[in-house]
Amino acid sequence: MSRILLGVSGGIAAYKALELVRLATAAGHAVRVVQTPASRRFVGEASFAALSGAPVLVSEFQRDPARGSFPDQAPPTHEPLSHLELVANADLYLIAPASANTIAKLAAGLADNLLSSCALAATCPVVLAPAMNSHMYEHPATVANLETLIARGVHVVEPGTGRLASRGEEGVGRLAEPERLLAACEAALAERTRTDGAATPDGLKGLRVLVTAGGTREPIDSVRFIGNSSSGRMGFALAQAARERGAEVMLLAANVALPTPTGVARRDVVTAGELALACEDEFPRCDVLLMVAAVADFAPASPQQGKIKKSGRARLELVLEPTADVLGGLAAHRRDGQTLVGFAAEHGERALDAARGKLTGKGLDAVVVNDISRRDIGFDVEANEVTILSTSGDRSQIEHHHVPRAAKKQVAHAILDSVERLRASR
Numbered sequence: 001m002s003r004i005l006l007g008v009s010g011g012i013a014a015y016k017a018l019e020l021v022r023l024a025t026a027a028g029h030a031v032r033v034v035q036t037p038a039s040r041r042f043v044g045e046a047s048f049a050a051l052s053g054a055p056v057l058v059s060e061f062q063r064d065p066a067r068g069s070f071p072d073q074a075p076p077t078h079e080p081l082s083h084l085e086l087v088a089n090a091d092l093y094l095i096a097p098a099s100a101n102t103i104a105k106l107a108a109g110l111a112d113n114l115l116s117s118c119a120l121a122a123t124c125p126v127v128l129a130p131a132m133n134s135h136m137y138e139h140p141a142t143v144a145n146l147e148t149l150i151a152r153g154v155h156v157v158e159p160g161t162g163r164l165a166s167r168g169e170e171g172v173g174r175l176a177e178p179e180r181l182l183a184a185c186e187a188a189l190a191e192r193t194r195t196d197g198a199a200t201p202d203g204l205k206g207l208r209v210l211v212t213a214g215g216t217r218e219p220i221d222s223v224r225f226i227g228n229s230s231s232g233r234m235g236f237a238l239a240q241a242a243r244e245r246g247a248e249v250m251l252l253a254a255n256v257a258l259p260t261p262t263g264v265a266r267r268d269v270v271t272a273g274e275l276a277l278a279c280e281d282e283f284p285r286c287d288v289l290l291m292v293a294a295v296a297d298f299a300p301a302s303p304q305q306g307k308i309k310k311s312g313r314a315r316l317e318l319v320l321e322p323t324a325d326v327l328g329g330l331a332a333h334r335r336d337g338q339t340l341v342g343f344a345a346e347h348g349e350r351a352l353d354a355a356r357g358k359l360t361g362k363g364l365d366a367v368v369v370n371d372i373s374r375r376d377i378g379f380d381v382e383a384n385e386v387t388i389l390s391t392s393g394d395r396s397q398i399e400h401h402h403v404p405r406a407a408k409k410q411v412a413h414a415i416l417d418s419v420e421r422l423r424a425s426r
């Protein structure tokens, strides 16, 4: 049982928030509702109050008969500042529907009504469910505002595609269904209880997990190679975390100078070609593939035997040939029940777009995105911050989940939480 604060902003989809309150209370959660003034034009307070069994607030200056307490709590003896008390008591703040206007305010950090003040004061996880006309949702301003909020750690439940409120219009922008909203809240709540990086005992018991880690090296001659700065730490952290959750783990390490985690089997490879062969060998047996390795996309066409001498050369030209897409090749021959997770190192603003392309293009279940324009996370450092893009249970939608900057071990557990959720939803 958790305390869910629900913020309802103005939009036709506000009626679906009523069903969410019904589902959440039926599941044993205590719910309080705050509304924006505009949302009352769509659904009145009386309906939310009846379903939540608690007073509904619209303004910071309104007296709260429950004094900021949830239905499962005794009200305090003093009269607190209602919006601060409400969010302080909440385990999670869900904003559904979140209108384009509310999303813009939250991205800018405005606190001009009770809903936005609560968002600014919230220290609990915040889940945001946009709902609006497709043109508004796809407007660059809304896209940028959502990216800002995701980067700050807000969980965004993407809207669905279909018929919209305006007659004859179709597109993206329908509020996610109440069942999906509740599942997103419960996932965010479950994750919160594991922020110390502790493992879910036995969450992957009985499963075989294949992890590739490190970076491949493509020989130029007998001593030189084309490589990359991947240290293998993220892949090794995942292998260890998967083992802690009870999985049988095989780690394919490409040029990694780290000790093998206890209880994990390891095979070492050097080149993309060797990695491809080892993957083809291990993949049919695995239930989960975590393709973390940074694989060279090009390799010297004809590596020289011995050492290339510099004497007598004004310049040296190398001819590179593309390597095989290992992950794409494995995905093409996947069997039912396998979960495939790719990792995408992307630079800057278009990172999520590029990663979405990889998720659908390679036919994966999830892609973990790193922004390599930042030096404090990702390659060859201890910490990471990622966004996990995953397909929904029926694969019709893409869900975003931001994992704030944390030690790679903690990020590894957040990724495995997503894997467990994905497998449970299929």
Ligand code: CTP
Pocket (backbone or CB within 6 Å): 272, 291, 292, 293, 294, 295, 296, 297, 323, 324, 325, 326, 327, 328, 341, 342, 343, 344, 345, 346, 358
């Ligand atoms: N990958 C792979 N084989 C390759 C290149 C990449 O299996 N030859 C895998 C990586 O291990 C990673 C995922 O594909 O899990 C995405 O890798 P990335 O290099 O970001 O994507 P590419 O498809 O190579 O696209 P690009 O480099 O053009 O962005």
